[in-house]
Amino acid sequence: MKLVLASNNAKKLKELQALFEPLGIDLVTQGSLAIAEAEEPFHTFVENGLTKARHAAKASGLPALADDSGLAVDALGGMPGVLSARYATLFGREKSDAENNRMLLEKLEGVEDRRARFVCALVAVRSADDPEPLIAMGRWHGEILQAPDGEGGFGYDPLLFIPELGKSVAAIGAETKNRLSHRALASQDLLRQMRESWHLG
Numbered sequence: 001m002k003l004v005l006a007s008n009n010a011k012k013l014k015e016l017q018a019l020f021e022p023l024g025i026d027l028v029t030q031g032s033l034a035i036a037e038a039e040e041p042f043h044t045f046v047e048n049g050l051t052k053a054r055h056a057a058k059a060s061g062l063p064a065l066a067d068d069s070g071l072a073v074d075a076l077g078g079m080p081g082v083l084s085a086r087y088a089t090l091f092g093r094e095k096s097d098a099e100n101n102r103m104l105l106e107k108l109e110g111v112e113d114r115r116a117r118f119v120c121a122l123v124a125v126r127s128a129d130d131p132e133p134l135i136a137m138g139r140w141h142g143e144i145l146q147a148p149d150g151e152g153g154f155g156y157d158p159l160l161f162i163p164e165l166g167k168s169v170a171a172i173g174a175e176t177k178n179r180l181s182h183r184a185l186a187s188q189d190l191l192r193q194m195r196e197s198w199h200l201g
Contacts, residue, residue, distance in 0.1 A: 001200065002026045003124070004033065006056035006066035011154045016067065018178050019187040023200050027065065035059040040082065045069065045121035048082055050133055058128035069120035069182060071156045073104070073144060075113045080104065084155065101148055101159055114144040116160060118169070120182040122190045126198070134193045138185030142169070153177065 001024065005013055008031035017027050030037070038055035040048040045068040053066035070084030080087035080100070088099035108114060117139045124134040140162070148158035150170025157170035162180075165172055169181070178184055194200045 002028060002062055004035070004056045004060045004062045004064040005029050006038065006052035006064055008037065012067060012183075015174075015178060015181075015183055016065070016187065019184060020065075020191070023191060023194060025200070030056045030060070030064075033060050040068070043082060045082055045119055046123065046135060046137075049121040049123035049135070050125075053123045053125045053133065054128050054130075057125050057130070063124065063126045066123045067120060067183065067186075068123075069118065071104075071116060071160065072119050073108070073114075073116040075111045075115075076107060081119075097155055101156060104144065104156065104159060105147070108144055115141070116144050117141045118156070118160060118182040120186040122183075122186040124190060124194065132197070134190055134197060136186040136189035136193065138182040138187070138189070140169075140180065140182040140185070 003025050005016060005027045008029055013027060013029055020027060035056055038052045042048045049066045049068035053064045056064035070081055072078045072081055083090065086095050088103045089095050091103055093099045093103060120138040122136045142160040142162045145159050145161045145168060149168040150158050152173060153170040158168055160169045162169060169177060
């Protein structure tokens with residue numbers, strides 16, 4: 001089965017491909033089909049995910065999968081949240097992982113409560129007007145470090161420390177991340193729903 005991934009993020013595609021392989025699902029990016037990115041005007045991961053999935057399904061005529069994910073920091077009222085990928089631009093900086101990380105550390109300077117979590121909303125639709133989208137959420141709890149640590153991953157991975165592992169997400173390796181992450185948890189739930197509702201696998 002071919003699913004259009006409503007994202008052009010190569011690292012996200014690689015993670016999701018590994019997670020969805022068990023069902024024999026072939027993920028293709030919307031970019032490879034010359035589909036433009038959808039607007040993401042909403043304040044929640046679920047609403048943005050649904051918008052992206054419907055957009056990709058409509059443009060491709062195929063079932064679509066969207067991932068809307070980010071970092072939610074308790075002391076910042078859940079920010080950067082859905083704005084995680086472009087957090088630095090809110091403060092006049094360029095859009096990059098490094099600038100986003102720098103901005104977050106600045107905002108948390110002197111803040112004791114460093115609890116945070118990665119949040120992932122996965123949304124799958126069979127068609128653009130599917131009345132029964134499949135929605136799965138995953139959350140991975142940790143704490144924001146004082147400085148980046150680790151070479152792997154992307155986004156805020158070098159800053160989120162997972163107490164149970166004693167390491168940052170960027171320091172744990174792809175295999176462990178694909179087993180424990182917010183995206184892994186959401187994927188497991190979505191795969192279960194796909195087996196039941198779409199009769200896959």
